[in-house]
Amino acid sequence: MYLSPGKAWTEMKTAVLVINLGTPDSPAPSKVRRYLREFLSDPRVIDINPLGRWALLNLIILPFRPKKSGEAYEKIWTAQGSPLLENTRTFAAKLKAALPADWDVEYAMRYGNPSITSRLDALLARSPEKLILFPMYPQYASSSTGSTLEKVYGLLGRKWNVPALATVGPFHGDAGFLDASVSQGRPLIESFKPDHILFSYHGLPERQIRKSESLEGHCLKADDSCCASLTWKNNFCYRAQCFETTRQLAARLGLAPSQYSSSFQSRLGRTPWIKPYTDMVVADLGRAGKKRLLVFEPSFTADCLETLEEISLRAQATFLEAGGEKLMLVPAVNSSDAWVAAAASLVRNA
Numbered sequence: 332m333y334l335s336p337g338k339a340w341t342e343m344k345t346a347v348l349v350i351n352l353g354t355p356d357s358p359a360p361s362k363v364r365r366y367l368r369e370f371l372s373d374p375r376v377i378d379i380n381p382l383g384r385w386a387l388l389n390l391i392i393l394p395f396r397p398k399k400s401g402e403a404y405e406k407i408w409t410a411q412g413s414p415l416l417e418n419t420r421t422f423a424a425k426l427k428a429a430l431p432a433d434w435d436v437e438y439a440m441r442y443g444n445p446s447i448t449s450r451l452d453a454l455l456a457r458s459p460e461k462l463i464l465f466p467m468y469p470q471y472a473s474s475s476t477g478s479t480l481e482k483v484y485g486l487l488g489r490k491w492n493v494p495a496l497a498t499v500g501p502f503h504g505d506a507g508f509l510d511a512s513v514s515q516g517r518p519l520i521e522s523f524k525p526d527h528i529l530f531s532y533h534g535l536p537e538r539q540i541r542k543s544e545s546l547e548g549h550c551l552k553a554d555d556s557c558c559a560s561l562t563w564k565n566n567f568c569y570r571a572q573c574f575e576t577t578r579q580l581a582a583r584l585g586l587a588p589s590q591y592s593s594s595f596q597s598r599l600g601r602t603p604w605i606k607p608y609t610d611m612v613v614a615d616l617g618r619a620g621k622k623r624l625l626v627f628e629p630s631f632t633a634d635c636l637e638t639l640e641e642i643s644l645r646a647q648a649t650f651l652e653a654g655g656e657k658l659m660l661v662p663a664v665n666s667s668d669a670w671v672a673a674a675a676s677l678v679r680n681a
Contacts (some may be wrong), residue, residue: 345434346459346494347678348450349423350479351467351633353442354413358404370442375478378539387600400636406641416440418633419467422666422674429675435459441479451486462487463493463681465674467632469508470572471501472535473543497681503572503629504561504579507673513583514669516627516661520584523659525625527616528586531646532573532630533637534595534604543567553603570595570605576629595644597637604623613646617653624650624658632670634663 355366371377371392377384404413411417423438430436435457439450454462464483468475478624480498487493502508537551544550548563550557550571557564558571565571577593596609616624626646628638638660647658664670 342462344459345431345461345463346454346457347426347436347437347463347465348436348454348483349419349426349438349465349467350447350483351415351419351438351440352475353440354415354635355401355404356444357412358401360401360407363401363404364393366443367396367400368393373442373474373478375481376474378474378542399600403640404636406644407619407636414635414636414639415635418635418663418665422633422671423628424669425666425671426674426678429671430678433598441475441482447479447482448486449498451483455490455492455494458492459494460514461497463497463499463678465499465681468630469501469505469576469632470532470569470630471503471567472569473539474535476501499677499681501572502677503576505673505674505677508664508670509576509579509583511664511667511670511673512580512627512629512661515664515667516580516625517584519625519659519661523623523657525623525659527621527624528578528584528591529609529612529616529624529626530573530591530593531596531609531626531628531642532576532593534571534598536606537603537605539566540570540605543569549614573630577629580629581629585644596641609642609646610649613650613655613658614653617655620654622654622656624655625661626658627661628663633664633665638663 349378353366353370355362368388371388374384377387407414409417419438423436427434427436436453437450437454439445439447441447464480466476466479487496540550544565544569549564550568558568558574561571561575574593575590575620581591592612594607594609594612595605598604598608613624626642631638643660650658
């Protein structure tokens with residue numbers, strides 16, 4: 332039982348904490364710097380020795396990156412603020428409405444605000460019998476899902492009263508999530524009539540993929556045979572899960588292999604990241620004579636900087652320069668009714 336300020340006693344049996352990656356409070360360089368410092372100080376994100384991470388962050392990234400990133404955020408900022416924050420807020424409200432009345436839902440950001448600490452404390456103050464964590468990342472990566480769970484587990488480990496705990500796992504192959512993605516894209520395929528469809532995912536350094544493989548030497552083969560299916564050898568491999576999502580979406584959309592491809596975006600620094608790279612694929616498609624390119628972003632459940640600026644603006648410009656005529660972004664599942672229904676099922680099953 333708990334007492335909300337100004338309200339009667341109410342019973343809450345289950346609490347759900349929806350967690351997305353994060354966003355700065357504003358596009359101002361000072362706010363972006365604060366966000367990047369928290370984000371890139373995470374040893375699961377920049378997984379190198381602590382001294383090297385400190386030097387990279389404080390001598391190379393933070394002196395220059397906040398201004399550039401702030402300008403990118405400025406291009407997509409809305410009257411409501413960060414698109415990622417607003418999309419997540421709306422989703423959480425609709426998810427709460429789709430769940431039983433005695434369930435409560437809060438949303439938080441792994442980095443930035445509202446913080447996991449503040450929203451977890453708010454939920455635990457209501458003494459739920461059970462807590463369900465919902466990391467909003469379809470494919471598993473140590474730098475997203477792993478970091479988020481580590482943060483929550485660490486906070487819970489310091490609490491005296493800890494409720495029963497459950498977690499919504501990676502949902503890259505969940506039928507509801509896939510159907511929600513298809514419902515976002517199919518109308519655009521019919522109206523836009525693209526001559527190619529690209530499934531673009533957030534990238535990761537290759538070293539992080541190798542650290543996740545269950546069988547040493549299995550991942551990152553030159554012919555991509557390592558990602559042809561999901562088995563015990565690569566069940567934590569982010570790249571393999573991304574390719575599985577592509578296969579599932581392509582099958583639902585009835586696409587032939589020649590009609591689509593997959594790629595990875597947002598690489599940073601000089602270390603090798605998983606390939607192929609989205610910016611290079613987009614340019615190659617334009618040079619190959621493709622004129623109308625439709626882009627799905629199946630590693631993002633909410634539209635954000637990486638979808639609205641990196642793809643809709645920068646990739647669009649790259650495609651046009653290479654000879655293309657139009658690039659169109661398929662909206663993320665965001666708070667669509669199909670996704671809310673699928674998410675409610677995932678939470679109940681957890």
